[in-house]
Amino acid sequence: MLFRQLFDAETSTYTYLIADPATKEAALVDPVVEQVDRDLKLIGELGLTLRYCLETHIHADHVTGTGRLRQLTGCEGIVPQNANAACADRYIGDGETIKIGEISILAIATPGHTDSHAAYLINGDRVLTGDSLLIRGCGRTDFQSGDAGILYDVIVGQLFSLPDETLVYPGHDYRGHTVSTIGEEKQHNPRFAGQDRDSFIELMDNLNLPNPKKIMEAVPANERCGKIPAFL
Template sequence: MLFRQLFDQESSTYTYLIASQQTQFAILVDPVLEQVARDVKLLTELGLKLNFSLETHVHADHVTGTSKLRSLTNCHGVVPEKAQVQCADRQIKNGETLMIGEVSIKAIATPGHTDSHMTYLVGKDRLLTGDCLLIRGCGRTDFQSGDPGVLFDSITQKLFTFPDTTLVYPGHDYRGQTVSTIGEEKAFNPRLVNQTRESFINLMNNLNLPEPQKMSEAVPANRNCGNV
């Protein structure tokens, strides 16, 4: 398996390139519109064919590169079921698996940040957690049908049931961190350590964060597969 973590500095977004080294088929998870040229150049250099552009959720802080990638590579755009994205080629359901050659990518419903958020298990030991679980943090819950209680359940009842050695690759990081583990987040994540469901809900409901700068542009565009 080929696995690459790519970064968009403006939105602090991680895009993930995953490919089968047997078939040269590839998938991009959470691509960013402004980084499509970078991503296509890398695919070409590595001799890969892009099969899927896959989203963890409808993003509010950047515009997806899916539409542009479809036009350039003929890949299929895939979004979580229940996401309000009618232009997608496919919706992926909880428990469903995409195969890229020998590489499995399993969808795990982890709502809370949004009501249709998915985490993806790559192989057996890597979780692409999107905006659900971040390194020493978690996604906000104050827009797009977010729900702090549901997010707490997604993290504690689903993600925290994986072995402590399972790698955590988030959708964003704002402090220069790239990867964590389930064990680390159980032990050190300040949003979750020693929190009850009730105290977590109270914490999340009182963050008082400003809206993402691109929210008014990004959400409508992403519901249209990245067509601005």
């Protein structure tokens, strides 16, 4: 498997390139519009064909590159089930699998940060967690119909049930971390280690974080697969 972790410094967003080296089929997860040229250059250099762009959720901190990539490559845009994105080619539900050559991409429904969110388990050994589980943290739950109790349930009940050695690749990191494991996060993530559901909800309800700088632009644009509405 070909696997690349790509970074957008302005929004601290990770984009992931996954490809089968035999068939040259590829997928991008959570592309960023400002990085489309970078991503296409890499795909071309590696001789790949982009089949899919997958979103973990409707982002509030960056505008997706899916719409532009779809125009330029003919790839399919895929969003989690129930996401407010009528422009998507396909919605993916919990337990559904996409194949990239011999590579399996399994969707795991992980709502809570937003009301529609998916993590993607790649070949059973690494999970792209989007904004649900972060390295030593988790996504906020105070907008876009977030729910702290639901987020606790899906992380503890779904993601923490994966084998401890499963690699964790988040959608963002603000402190220079690139990868963790499920075992590490169970033991060392302060949002979960030593917390129960009630204390987690109380913690999340009192974070008092500022809104993402791009939220007014990003959410309506991402509901249109990256097309910024004319009124913004």
